[in-house]
Amino acid sequence: MQNRIRNFSIIAHIDHGKSTLADRLLQETGALAEREMREQFLDKMDLEREKGITIKLQPVRLEYIARDGETYILNLIDTPGHVDFSYEVSRSLAACEGALLVVDASQGIEAQTLANVYMAMDLNLEIIGVINKIDLPGAEPEIVKQEMENVLGIDRDEIIPISAKLGIGVEDVLEAIVARIPPPRGDENAELKALIFDSYFDAYKGAISYIRVDSGKLKKGDIIRMMSTGKEFELTEIGVLNPFMNQVESLKAGEVGYLAAAMKNVADTKVGDTITNAGRPAPRALEGYKEVKPVVFCGLYPLENSEFEKLRDALEKLKLNDASLLYEPESSDALGFGFRCGFLGLLHMEIVRERLEREYDLTLLATAPSVIYRILLTDGSEVFVQNPSHWPDAQRIEMVMEPFVKASIMVPNDYIGAVMELCQEKRGSFVNMEYLTPQRVMISYNLPLAEILFDFFDGLKSRTKGYASLDYEIKGYEASDLIKLDILLNGEPVDALSSIVHKEKSYQRGRALVEKLRKIIPRQMYEVAIQASIGNRVIARESVKAMRKDVLAKCYGGDITRKKKLLEKQKEGKKRMKQIGRIEIPRDAFMSVMDIESDK
Ligand SMILES: Nc1nc2c(ncn2[C@@H]2O[C@H](COP(=O)(O)OP(=O)(O)OP(=O)(O)O)[C@@H](O)[C@H]2O)c(=O)[nH]1
Numbered sequence: 001m002q003n004r005i006r007n008f009s010i011i012a013h014i015d016h017g018k019s020t021l022a023d024r025l026l027q028e029t030g031a032l033a034e035r036e037m038r039e040q041f042l043d044k045m046d047l048e049r050e051k052g053i054t055i056k057l058q059p060v061r062l063e064y065i066a067r068d069g070e071t072y073i074l075n076l077i078d079t080p081g082h083v084d085f086s087y088e089v090s091r092s093l094a095a096c097e098g099a100l101l102v103v104d105a106s107q108g109i110e111a112q113t114l115a116n117v118y119m120a121m122d123l124n125l126e127i128i129g130v131i132n133k134i135d136l137p138g139a140e141p142e143i144v145k146q147e148m149e150n151v152l153g154i155d156r157d158e159i160i161p162i163s164a165k166l167g168i169g170v171e172d173v174l175e176a177i178v179a180r181i182p183p184p185r186g187d188e189n190a191e192l193k194a195l196i197f198d199s200y201f202d203a204y205k206g207a208i209s210y211i212r213v214d215s216g217k218l219k220k221g222d223i224i225r226m227m228s229t230g231k232e233f234e235l236t237e238i239g240v241l242n243p244f245m246n247q248v249e250s251l252k253a254g255e256v257g258y259l260a261a262a263m264k265n266v267a268d269t270k271v272g273d274t275i276t277n278a279g280r281p282a283p284r285a286l287e288g289y290k291e292v293k294p295v296v297f298c299g300l301y302p303l304e305n306s307e308f309e310k311l312r313d314a315l316e317k318l319k320l321n322d323a324s325l326l327y328e329p330e331s332s333d334a335l336g337f338g339f340r341c342g343f344l345g346l347l348h349m350e351i352v353r354e355r356l357e358r359e360y361d362l363t364l365l366a367t368a369p370s371v372i373y374r375i376l377l378t379d380g381s382e383v384f385v386q387n388p389s390h391w392p393d394a395q396r397i398e399m400v401m402e403p404f405v406k407a408s409i410m411v412p413n414d415y416i417g418a419v420m421e422l423c424q425e426k427r428g429s430f431v432n433m434e435y436l437t438p439q440r441v442m443i444s445y446n447l448p449l450a451e452i453l454f455d456f457f458d459g460l461k462s463r464t465k466g467y468a469s470l471d472y473e474i475k476g477y478e479a480s481d482l483i484k485l486d487i488l489l490n491g492e493p494v495d496a497l498s499s500i501v502h503k504e505k506s507y508q509r510g511r512a513l514v515e516k517l518r519k520i521i522p523r524q525m526y527e528v529a530i531q532a533s534i535g536n537r538v539i540a541r542e543s544v545k546a547m548r549k550d551v552l553a554k555c556y557g558g559d560i561t562r563k564k565k566l567l568e569k570q571k572e573g574k575k576r577m578k579q580i581g582r583i584e585i586p587r588d589a590f591m592s593v594m595d596i597e598s599d600k
Pocket residue numbers: 012013014015016017018019020021052053054081132133134135136162163164165166
C-alpha cells in the first residue's frame with residue numbers, strides 16, 4: 001500500500017499557474033466532477049481570490065490510475081508562495097517526498113521560487129521541473145529549460161512542458177509523479193509520529209490539523225499528545241480530503257489527512273509540531289519545529305472609540321485561526337485604546353487588517369508598521385521596542401540595533417545599476433552578484449528589515465519595469481544610527497505619528513512627512529501647524545491655512561435637498577477622519593508615515 005503513495009507539493013511563483021495546474025490534476029483524476037468544478041476549487045479564502053494570490057491551497061488526496069494499470073494515491077500538499085510564510089513552506093515540504101517546480105515559460109525562474117526550491121533540495125525532495133504556459137505567444141521554453149538546468153541542475157531533458165490552461169501535458173506530470181517521486185518509508189508498527197503542516201479553525205469541530213503520518217498509525221478514539229507542549233487530546237475524527245472531508249478508520253505511516261480532537265484553538269496544533277500517541281509515545285519529535293515569531297508590528301485602533309470591545313472580539317476570533325497573529329492592548333494619547341499587533345510580514349498584516357474590516361465590519365486606523373529594535377541603555381540593561389512611542393530618551397541610549405535581512409534580487413542584467421542604486425539608498429551593503437544565465441543575475445545585499453518594509457518592493461518594481469523578483473531572510477541584529485522623529489500638530493506631539501528613522505535621513509524624512517501631512521490634512525476652522533522634531537529641535541514646518549467659509553455658504557436660497565446632500569457628504573468625509581484634540585486627521589495619515597518616499 002505504502003508503495004503506491006506519492007506525497008508532493010507544487011512550488012511556483014505567484015501567477016505562474018499553480019492553482020490552474022492543481023485544478024487540472026483534480027479534474028484529470030476525477031476528484032472533482034465537472035459540475036463541482038468551481039473555478040480554482042482549492043483557493044479557500046475570498047480575500048485571496050480577490051487579491052489574485054493564493055496563500056495556500058488545501059491539501060488534497062487524488063486517486064490516479066497510471067499507465068501501468070495500478071492505482072496510486074497522490075497527496076498534493078501545497079506551499080504558500082509568499083516570503084511571510086516561509087516557515088510554513090518548510091514544514092509543508094517536510095511532509096513530502098517530491099515537488100513539482102512550475103515555471104512560467106515566458107517569465108523564467110523568480111527569486112522566491114528559487115528560495116523554495118533550495119529548501120526542497122535541502123530536504124532531499126525529488127524535484128520535477130515543469131514549464132507552464134507553453135501556449136503563450138511569448139513562451140520561450142528552451143531558454144527557461146536552460147535556465148533551470150544552469151541554476152538548479154535539473155536535467156533539461158526531464159523537464160515537462162505543459163499548458164495547465166489548455167490541459168496539455170498534464171498526464172505527463174501525473175506519470176512523472178508516479179515514476180520519479182519515491183514512496184514514503186515509515187514503519188507503521190513503530191511509535192506514532194505525525195507532522196502537523198497546517199491547521200485551521202472549524203466552528204463545530206474545533207481546530208483541525210492537517211497531518212502527514214511519518215511512522216505508526218492513528219485511529220479514532222486514540223489519545224494523542226502534542227510533543228512541543230505535552231498537551232493531550234482524544235481524537236474525535238480522522239479523515240482524508242478527496243477533495244471534501246471524508247472520514248476514515250485509520251491513517252498509517254506515509255498517509256496524509258486531517259484530524260479533529262476538540263482543540264479549542266489553532267495554537268494547540270502548531271505547524272511543525274509532532275503528534276504522538278500518549279499511550280506509546282515516540283522518544284523524539286520530528287526535526288524542524290520552531291516557534292514562529294512576528295517581525296512586523298503596528299497599532300490597530302477603532303476609528304470610533306466605542307468599537308474597542310468589538311475589535312477585541314474580532315481579534316480573538318481571528319486568532320483562533322491564526323496562531324502567528326499576536327495582539328495586546330495598548331493606548332495612544334492621540335488614538336485612544338487599541339491593540340499592538342504582531343505579524344509575520346507586510347502581506348500578513350494587510351490580510352489581517354482587511355479581514356477585520358470586512359468580516360467584522362470595523363473601521364480601523366493602522367499606525368505605520370515597525371520592526372523590533374534592540375536598545376542597549378546606559379545603565380547596562382537592554383530593551384526591545386516595537387512601538388516608536390516607547391522609544392527611550394536619547395540620553396539613556398547607549399546603542400541601537402535593528403534587524404537586518406539578506407535580500408536576494410533576481411533581474412535581467414540591464415537593471416543591475418538600478419537595483420544597486422536602490423539598495424544603496426536603502427542603506428544596503430553589497431554581498432555578491434552571480435550570473436544565473438548570460439541575461440540574468442542574482443544580486444545579494446544586506447539591508448535593514450525596516451527599509452524593506454517601507455517602499456522597497458514598489459521601488460524595485462518601478463525601477464526594473466516589474467522584471468525583478470525579491471526574496472529575503474532575516475539575519476540578525478546590527479548596530480544602526482537611529483533616532484525618533486516626532487510630529488507635532490499645533491505644538492502637541494501626536495504619538496501615533498512618531499517614527500524611527502536613520503539619522504542621516506532624518507531631515508529629508510521630516511520634511512517629506514510634514515509636506516505630505518499638509519496635503520492630506522483638510523482645512524479646518526483655524527490654522528494647523530505641522531512640525532517635525534527630533535528631541536526638542538524642530539526640523540521642518542508646514543501649515544494648513546484656516547478654512548475661509550462654511551461649505552453651506554454656497555447654498556444661497558432655500559434648496560434644502562442640496563443642503564442636505566452637502567451635509568451628508570461632510571458626514572461621509574468625517575467617517576474617514578480621526579479627531580485629535582481639535583484637529584481632524586484623515587485615517588490614512590497614520591500609515592503615511594510609511595509611504596512618503598513612494599509618493600515623491
Ligand atoms: N496562457 C496560459 N495561461 C495560464 C496557464 N496556466 C495558468 N494561466 C493563467 O495564469 C494566471 C495565473 O494562474 P494561477 O493558476 O492563478 O496562478 P498561481 O500560480 O496559482 O497564482 P497565485 O494564485 O497568485 O499563486 C491565470 O490568469 C491563469 O489563467 C497556461 O498554461 N497558459
